[in-house]
Amino acid sequence: MTYMKIINYLKLTLTAVTLCLITVSAYAQEANENPLALLKEGNLRFVSSTPLHQHQDMARVDELKSGQQPFAVIVSCSDSRVSPEIIFDQGLGDLFSIRTAGNVMADFEEGSIEYAAEHLGSTLIVVLGHTSCGAVKAFMDIKHNPDHQHADHAEKLGHIESIVNKLNSEDEENEVFKTEGSDKYQKAIEANVIHGVKQLRESTPILSEKYNEGKIQIVGAIYHIESGEVEFLDL
């Protein structure tokens, strides 16, 4: 390699490193200032089949050795089609994930969210339901068919019954059953998200205080498994 070639090579390397640092810095700044925009942009990349797959390499593993600062908490269903890092095109250290069937939350889940908000600096919490949710469907089937509530069936439900009972305890769900129409399933999915957002906004002492002081955002969204799109709800 000639002297000039070496100089040019070094110049190119320096430019690439500089661009990389600018990109990393811009990303970190946007994560701080507008974490919701990062999720929306990531979902757009996913839907348009142009994911960056950033933060999914050994460099990121190395970067995270000293700690994590996930910019968002995603409370989603355990459904294998609703993986937050994939549908939002994020990587290691970006999202703090809570997943249960039907994205229902009790003390363990709320404690995990509080930990992220209080100790990891997460400022955005998303309660993410999804179309064709099996947990909501199970709840609706039982609601429509009281025979399922017979002791024999309850035994077969096992611990799934706790999830169904949780959904049944939500006022928003019971309001859906007072209405008529063929879109009850979709409404029940939304009602569960609306309930989850309300539950977290009113959760004392940590989340409600942070939310009321404007230190964290708590939003609801529906993932459409047919299209890959995340629809953020106006709540």
Ligand SMILES: [Zn+2]
């Ligand atoms: Zn589900």
